[in-house]
Amino acid sequence: MIPLRVAIDPFPISVPLVIRLQNDGPSEEGTAGVIHRGQGFVEYDVCGLSLTVRTPDPDALDGDVVLILPGQRSLHRLIRNGSPHNTFLVTEQCDQKCVMCSQPPKAHHVDLFDPFYEAALLGPYGTTIGISGGEPMLHKERLFDFLLRVQERRPDIEFHILTNGQHFDKNDEPILQRLDRARILWGIPCYSASPETHDDIVVKAGAFETLERNLALLGKNGHRIELRTVILNANVNGLADLSLYVTTHHPHISFWAIMQLEPIGYGRQNWGREFFDSSQNFDPIAAGVDIANIRGLETVLYNFPLCTVPEPYRRFCANSISDWKQKYLPTCSDCSAINRCTGFFEWYPEERGFSSVGAL
Amino acid sequence: MKVWPLKFREHDHGELLFTNEAGGFFRSDQRFLERYVDGILTDDDFEFLRRHGHAYRDTSDAAFDGFCGRWARRINPVSKLNYFILIPTLRCNLTCDYCQVSRAPETASGFDWNDEILRQFLGSLSKLDTETIKIEFQGGEPLLRLDILEEVREFCRNNFRQAEFVVCTNLQSVSEEAWEFLGAADTFISTSFDGVEEVHRSQRTKESVVHSEFRSNLQRAFSEFGTAKVSALPTLDVHNLPDPDTVIRSFVELGLRSIYLRRVNYQGFARKRYDFRDTQEAWMEFYRRFVDRLVEHNWENDDAVEEYYLSHLLRRIFRTGVQNHVDLRNPNWLGYDYLVVDFDGQYYPTDEARMVSRIGRLDLSIGDVDSGIDARKRDVLNSAASNFEDPDCIHCVYQAYCGPDVIDDLSRYGRIDIPRHETAHCQHHTALFDFAFELIYSEDPKVQRSLGHWLGTPKYRTELAARLK
Ligand code: SF4
Ligand code: SF4
Numbered sequence: 001m002i003p004l005r006v007a008i009d010p011f012p013i014s015v016p017l018v019i020r021l022q023n024d025g026p027s028e029e030g031t032a033g034v035i036h037r038g039q040g041f042v043e044y045d046v047c048g049l050s051l052t053v054r055t056p057d058p059d060a061l062d063g064d065v066v067l068i069l070p071g072q073r074s075l076h077r078l079i080r081n082g083s084p085h086n087t088f089l090v091t092e093q094c095d096q097k098c099v100m101c102s103q104p105p106k107a108h109h110v111d112l113f114d115p116f117y118e119a120a121l122l123g124p125y126g127t128t129i130g131i132s133g134g135e136p137m138l139h140k141e142r143l144f145d146f147l148l149r150v151q152e153r154r155p156d157i158e159f160h161i162l163t164n165g166q167h168f169d170k171n172d173e174p175i176l177q178r179l180d181r182a183r184i185l186w187g188i189p190c191y192s193a194s195p196e197t198h199d200d201i202v203v204k205a206g207a208f209e210t211l212e213r214n215l216a217l218l219g220k221n222g223h224r225i226e227l228r229t230v231i232l233n234a235n236v237n238g239l240a241d242l243s244l245y246v247t248t249h250h251p252h253i254s255f256w257a258i259m260q261l262e263p264i265g266y267g268r269q270n271w272g273r274e275f276f277d278s279s280q281n282f283d284p285i286a287a288g289v290d291i292a293n294i295r296g297l298e299t300v301l302y303n304f305p306l307c308t309v310p311e312p313y314r315r316f317c318a319n320s321i322s323d324w325k326q327k328y329l330p331t332c333s334d335c336s337a338i339n340r341c342t343g344f345f346e347w348y349p350e351e352r353g354f355s356s357v358g359a360l
Numbered sequence: 361m362k363v364w365p366l367k368f369r370e371h372d373h374g375e376l377l378f379t380n381e382a383g384g385f386f387r388s389d390q391r392f393l394e395r396y397v398d399g400i401l402t403d404d405d406f407e408f409l410r411r412h413g414h415a416y417r418d419t420s421d422a423a424f425d426g427f428c429g430r431w432a433r434r435i436n437p438v439s440k441l442n443y444f445i446l447i448p449t450l451r452c453n454l455t456c457d458y459c460q461v462s463r464a465p466e467t468a469s470g471f472d473w474n475d476e477i478l479r480q481f482l483g484s485l486s487k488l489d490t491e492t493i494k495i496e497f498q499g500g501e502p503l504l505r506l507d508i509l510e511e512v513r514e515f516c517r518n519n520f521r522q523a524e525f526v527v528c529t530n531l532q533s534v535s536e537e538a539w540e541f542l543g544a545a546d547t548f549i550s551t552s553f554d555g556v557e558e559v560h561r562s563q564r565t566k567e568s569v570v571h572s573e574f575r576s577n578l579q580r581a582f583s584e585f586g587t588a589k590v591s592a593l594p595t596l597d598v599h600n601l602p603d604p605d606t607v608i609r610s611f612v613e614l615g616l617r618s619i620y621l622r623r624v625n626y627q628g629f630a631r632k633r634y635d636f637r638d639t640q641e642a643w644m645e646f647y648r649r650f651v652d653r654l655v656e657h658n659w660e661n662d663d664a665v666e667e668y669y670l671s672h673l674l675r676r677i678f679r680t681g682v683q684n685h686v687d688l689r690n691p692n693w694l695g696y697d698y699l700v701v702d703f704d705g706q707y708y709p710t711d712e713a714r715m716v717s718r719i720g721r722l723d724l725s726i727g728d729v730d731s732g733i734d735a736r737k738r739d740v741l742n743s744a745a746s747n748f749e750d751p752d753c754i755h756c757v758y759q760a761y762c763g764p765d766v767i768d769d770l771s772r773y774g775r776i777d778i779p780r781h782e783t784a785h786c787q788h789h790t791a792l793f794d795f796a797f798e799l800i801y802s803e804d805p806k807v808q809r810s811l812g813h814w815l816g817t818p819k820y821r822t823e824l825a826a827r828l829k
Contacts, residue, residue: 212422213420213422215422216422216425216426219425219429220425220429240821240823244411244823244824245411248384248411248412248413248423248426248430249413249422249423249425249426250422250426250429251426251429251430251433251680252429252433286818286819287821287823289817289818290812290817290818290819290820290821291821291823291824293815293816293817294678294679294815294816294817294820294821294824295678295679295824296675296678296679296680296681296682310818312818312819313818
């Protein structure tokens, strides 16, 4: 597991600080260069102040864009150099309470859009930044403003925005038209073509109806959408139906991400009830994938270890669990497919997981 | 609840195929048709129709937007010019039976691009508003003018972010320099191979020494470059049709998994002799037999093989936005995204337009490298580029999947306003779509297995072959 936070010594700032750490070179605006390496720590020059970072491996931080909040004893690695998995968590609030949520909502909100804006400007060329929460669109004025400002200064940056799709409305159309549609992908979950099942899963009455309308709104405005469906006992048998529904009523959706359950947050709490052992029965998932393929909707399977998937469907599996939360099992060390395989989440409960895993 | 207009056609066993303008389809029976016509659809009917994208509650219903989206995505938009078919020479070192009009003897003069044409063509490329370009060298035999090929390729590589080249060669006589040219990673080979040695020989190479040269070049092309770089197309004569199994076997032996069956496109006098009407039935009989044999092959082997055009039709039936094949799309814009440049620098909208013009029946050129596109003439040709307003197509159950072929109509009938169902293009496509839907609704597991392969998925799903009971 790769740490996303790294300990620092107390640092005297009164507003959030965003800075790019650099091993060498003089510090220029926005960057901090190494001035001293010690045993288990490294010191950077931040505009004349010394920042002490407690890490045995300072090289891993080279090129990272980090955030330091006043009074905090750690820094946040916002953009890890060379990693395709960089996400700005813009809020922890949410209006849904999905049974598999990996980031259960909290009531309190701290607005960090300004430091995020600075961080984006410091990011490497052409990088993709994930925007996540909570529900980012609860702060949609701030979010839209952030996106427009970044796109003006850094038109090369792409965004992958995870939202529950509940908070768009017709009044957003002028802004949707101004956003760079080629560089934004909205990742929006839909769990079932049955309104009741979907609403039960997200624990919000009427969510499906709103979602349906907003998917159409985004589509009509030319936005690109990745539909995201987590497999649960509650919805797995409706996957073929969902596939039919999506390809019939939402033809503007560009990708469909079908995901296995992530054992963290509510997903961990509800694991026993909701984990569907697809290594035992892949049929309902296969049906969904086939229908989407035939209709021309590109489908990707996330969080499915290759050996749990029948051979013909392995080509749809992505090796995708973020590097910082990925692990393999002892049997994996003999596996010829390990380089292509997504592996397991750090917190994967082996005894209650897939019943059939084994080296290929 | 409102139902989008349905069109229907009787299929086998008296079942009716219903389709809408966004390409949705299902099968049902006479009783449903009566309920539909009489306006007495049941709740179950509505529920089925909405679920499958044929009905909506009101305009705020996602089913309404879904239909509009699918309808819109079936429209082929005009796209930027980025694809050229070049005829740097009309000369050829073979005398294939059906190619009289589009070739000149190897030693003839006055049938090649001159320096002026080359210069003007390259000049026109530099004015293009595109970062990517695709050039297809045809002929005659383009390898007779390797010098021109080299120069065009060099220019494109230097002036476009991405450039791709296809050399359509008969692989008859390939010099070492030509092999080297063909070996580049951005250069692909497309050759004719009729699938059966005797047929290929009798139609093309004629003499056995000539034929064995071709054979060894073909082998070399495949072994040196592989199927990712080399494709082979058969051209079949309806009066001398090969045995499907032999064709399939010889393509599989070369490692090819896609076979595009094309019949000889006779022009001029030969067209009168081999009238379409007399040959269509024989061709479809062969075509069905061929596909049956493919289905059998795919049942018994893992290396599935497709008939390219059938796969294209199936994709156009199930999907929206499938515009990648210029022979069938709607509207089929002419003279916009690709152009043919003849040996004398004339522009044509398609290769067939070039051949029709060559026999002097009609002049379908739309400008030349010197004076540019003749926009007025191109507009005239495009006045019937889509089937949206065709008085026959609008009633046709296959309209959403089909597309017009103005050039074929002009070349056969000299006009475009004859009843659709009397045209070769329409008769042929009606037969092909009938066949495609037979396959789609087939309960034969062998057919279903092949459908999965052709549609790019591990398993075909009959949920998509909906039936309203
Ligand atoms: S054995 Fe491990 S590495 Fe191999 S496919 Fe299974 S989970 Fe992946
Ligand atoms: S050309 Fe014929 S088959 Fe095609 S849409 Fe028109 S009427 Fe139908």
